[in-house]
Amino acid sequence: MRLWRFALAYMALIFVISSFEVEVPGLHLFPLRDKGIHLVEYAVLGWLCAAAASRTWPAAPPCRTIGFAIFVSALWGLSDEIHQAFVPGRFSELNDVIADLFGSAVGAISRHFFSSRTVS
Secondary structure, three states: OHHHHHHHHHHHHHHHHHOOOOOOOOHHHOOOHHHHHHHHHHHHHHHHHHHHHHHHOOOOOHHHHHHHHHHHHHHHHHHHHHHHOOOOOOOOOHHHHHHHHHHHHHHHHHHHHHHHOOOO
C-alpha cells in the first residue's frame, strides 16, 4: 500500500500544478514543447503505478499490472485535461492526452523491464 501512496501523492502534485498557469522559461526552444513535459510527467506516474500494481498483485502476469498501470495513469491524464479546461490560462488538448498515454506506457513498461533484470 505504501507504493500507492507515492503514486497518489504524485497525482495530487500533478493536479496542483495543473491548477495554475505555469510558464516554463526556455520551453519555446525545445521541439514538441509541452508534449515532452507531458510524456516525462506521465512516464513517472506510469512507473509509480506499475511498481504499486506489481507489489499489490505479485502473482499477476506482468501484462496485467502494466496494463492496469497504463490505464490508471492515462485515465488520470484525461481527468487532468478536463480539469485544465476550467482553469484560467490553461487549455485542454487531445494531443496532451495522447502524450500522457504514451508517457504512461513508457513508464510502466520501463519499470517492468528494469525490475525484471537481474544483476550478475
